[in-house]
Amino acid sequence: MTWDNGGSWPSVSRALGNLLAKEAAGDIEPLHEGTRHTLKALRRFIEDGFEGYPYERESASGGLNASTEATLLYDELKLRVGGWVGVRHGVGGLLRILDEPGGLAAYTRRFQYTTKDMTTARYWMPLTTFMAVARLDRPISSVDLGWMDGDLDGPLPASLIHFVAVRAGAPFFVGIDGGAASLQAMDADLIVGKAGV
Amino acid sequence: MNIFKVFASAKKGFQEEYASAILAWLLNPAMEHGLGYAFLAEFMSEAGKANGAPDEIGALAANLRTHLRHNSEGIAACETFLELNVKQAFIDVVVNLEVGDHRWTILIENKIFSTSASDPSQLRREYIGIRESTEARFRTDESSWSSWCRLSMAMHRSVQEEWAGLQPNPAMARF
Numbered sequence: 001m002t003w004d005n006g007g008s009w010p011s012v013s014r015a016l017g018n019l020l021a022k023e024a025a026g027d028i029e030p031l032h033e034g035t036r037h038t039l040k041a042l043r044r045f046i047e048d049g050f051e052g053y054p055y056e057r058e059s060a061s062g063g064l065n066a067s068t069e070a071t072l073l074y075d076e077l078k079l080r081v082g083g084w085v086g087v088r089h090g091v092g093g094l095l096r097i098l099d100e101p102g103g104l105a106a107y108t109r110r111f112q113y114t115t116k117d118m119t120t121a122r123y124w125m126p127l128t129t130f131m132a133v134a135r136l137d138r139p140i141s142s143v144d145l146g147w148m149d150g151d152l153d154g155p156l157p158a159s160l161i162h163f164v165a166v167r168a169g170a171p172f173f174v175g176i177d178g179g180a181a182s183l184q185a186m187d188a189d190l191i192v193g194k195a196g197v
Numbered sequence: 198m199n200i201f202k203v204f205a206s207a208k209k210g211f212q213e214e215y216a217s218a219i220l221a222w223l224l225n226p227a228m229e230h231g232l233g234y235a236f237l238a239e240f241m242s243e244a245g246k247a248n249g250a251p252d253e254i255g256a257l258a259a260n261l262r263t264h265l266r267h268n269s270e271g272i273a274a275c276e277t278f279l280e281l282n283v284k285q286a287f288i289d290v291v292v293n294l295e296v297g298d299h300r301w302t303i304l305i306e307n308k309i310f311s312t313s314a315s316d317p318s319q320l321r322r323e324y325i326g327i328r329e330s331t332e333a334r335f336r337t338d339e340s341s342w343s344s345w346c347r348l349s350m351a352m353h354r355s356v357q358e359e360w361a362g363l364q365p366n367p368a369m370a371r372f
């Protein structure tokens with residue numbers, strides 16, 4: 001199944017719609033007023049891609065944040081001083097890009113950029129953070145990993161933790177549910193298979 | 198007012214775990230939403246439309262209803278688990294269903310973003326885990342497992358397509 005109305009796929013959204021239609025027609029027992037409202041809100045929320053209110057304006061402007069001033073290549077970003085960069089899924093998403101063929105420098109890859117303050121915006125990071133992460137693109141002996149404390153949004157897959165570890169000379173810590181005992185109980189396949197999200 | 202969009206407007210946005218909790222809440226007929234089996238039946242009915250879904254799902258959905266007098270053989274029993282911890286895996290939502298002679302355990306691996314599914318071994322581990330779990334209360338013996346256990350996935354469409362070819366187990370591939 002899918003969440004949104006998925007064409008040929010069964011979907012949760014369609015199940016909600018069918019339920020509401022049957023209730024409206026009296027084909028099933030009446031729903032509580034509050035529950036009916038909740039189901040309608042949930043269905044709309046699903047169809048809008050689980051996004052909050054600020055993101056409605058994004059979709060109305062071609063998927064860009066309303067504050068975006070330019071979409072820049074990595075090489076163009078390097079010429080900027082200050083500002084904010086939008087990357088889907090934040091720092092975790094940026095690390096994934098580093099791990100992909102072509103990495104940041106792929107000529108088709110552009111990033112949203114603005115000089116406005118994006119402190120409260122999801123998936124936006126200061127240009128300095130972006131560049132600090134980008135330095136992991138090549139093996140170096142010492143990398144400042146301070147940005148990980150404040151900007152890493154959610155867990156990383158084991159493959160990306162390895163990616164950081166082999167490039168960063170400075171020590172860093174990895175949090176694991178259940179601590180060291182939990183890690184020791186995992187076999188190699190399980191660790192490698194950790195998706196992180 | 199859409200309270201879901203209000204919460205999703207926060208800095209961290211809407212997390213996959215929230216969607217799992219909402220789904221488990223709706224699927225549980227005993228929760229205070231007052232839906233009873235209405236959403237569960239609709240969910241099962243919709244799931245039964247998938248290519249390869251067992252025919253029995255439609256019949257199961259049709260028989261999910263509450264009874265004022267408990268003297269019917271067709272009384273439905275249901276229990277749900279949110280983020281069930283089984284060996285080597287967490288399963289987002291598990292629903293145990295029993296209607297008459299029909300007994301099902303439904304596993305739901307929830308994804309709300311296409312980038313979330315980067316672990317093709319996840320379904321296999323969950324399937325193996327639930328087989329060894331005591332929470333799968335309707336298990337009888339090894340040979341009958343595939344007759345009542347199916348795996349359902351409520352997830353992002355692109356992920357669904359990506360995983361459509363994944364057949365770690367014949368019982369999983371059918372749904």
